[in-house]
Amino acid sequence: MIFFDFKHRYITINKTYIMKLSEIKSHLQTAESVNFVLPTGAFVPEHFHVTEVGLVTKNFIDCGGTVRHEKIASFQLWDANDFEHRLKPQKLLNIIALSENVLGMEDLEIEVEYQSDTIGKYGLHYNGKSFALVPKQTACLAQDQCGVPAPKQKLQLAAVGADKQSCCTPGSGCC
Numbered sequence: 001m002i003f004f005d006f007k008h009r010y011i012t013i014n015k016t017y018i019m020k021l022s023e024i025k026s027h028l029q030t031a032e033s034v035n036f037v038l039p040t041g042a043f044v045p046e047h048f049h050v051t052e053v054g055l056v057t058k059n060f061i062d063c064g065g066t067v068r069h070e071k072i073a074s075f076q077l078w079d080a081n082d083f084e085h086r087l088k089p090q091k092l093l094n095i096i097a098l099s100e101n102v103l104g105m106e107d108l109e110i111e112v113e114y115q116s117d118t119i120g121k122y123g124l125h126y127n128g129k130s131f132a133l134v135p136k137q138t139a140c141l142a143q144d145q146c147g148v149p150a151p152k153q154k155l156q157l158a159a160v161g162a163d164k165q166s167c168c169t170p171g172s173g174c175c
Contacts, residue, residue, distance in 0.1 A: 018109045019124040021073050025096060027126045028089040035130040036077060036112070039122075043130070044077055044114065047085045050092060052076035053099040056111070064142025073099075073108040075124075079115065111136070 028034070036044040058070040099105055112122045112133055122133035140148055 019126065020107050020109055021096065021100070021105065022107045023126070024110060024124065024131070025093060027131075028093050028096075031089045034087045034089055034092055036114075037127075037130045037132050038114075039133060039135050044133075045079050047080065047083045048087065049078045049080050049085065050075055050087060050095060051078045052113075053095050055099070055103040055105050055108070062141040064145030066142060068141065071106070071108055072111045073105055074111050074113060076113045077115075 035046065036048070038044065052074060054074045054076075056070075056072050056074045058072075059067070060070075061067050110124045112124055113119050114122065114133060120133075121136050123136055125132045125134050140146060143150075
């Protein structure tokens with residue numbers, strides 16, 4: 001589930017949610033317009049262009065020595081100076097269909113590129129009216145092999161004492 005806090009301007013996302021091509025196509029079938037909202041709550045200017053819909057293949061070795069392969073559908077948004085431009089849902093559907101046919105794209109996860117200080121890469125979510133750009137994070141894919149310690153379990157000390165069976169009492173067998 002995704003929550004957007006307009007006062008504090010951040011998005012909380014269930015990290016298991018990732019939009020695929022089939023989902024964006026479904027949303028575009030009924031959308032009145034194509035709008036993208038940034039994690040700050042600001043909208044990508046309405047005169048943006050989708051300059052690329054591409055198939056990105058990444059072959060790599062993680063820090064644990066495992067060979068990995070990823071494929072994603074990449075959308076690149078560009079803020080041009082033609083202020084009269086408006087991308088309609090059907091036009092984006094046509095661009096996606098052409099990309100699927102020419103590039104042989106499957107129903108892949110979508111990653112959106114958008115220029116800020118540098119090229120930012122975002123996941124995508126639909127809130128019923130706009131497409132929300134969701135920040136992506138890096139992560140170690142081989143934590144069990146590269147020495148990253150497991151996260152420590154956080155306990156509230158008041159809760160530890162509340163469980164009488166976990167306390168050392170005479171006859172509890174803990175000592």
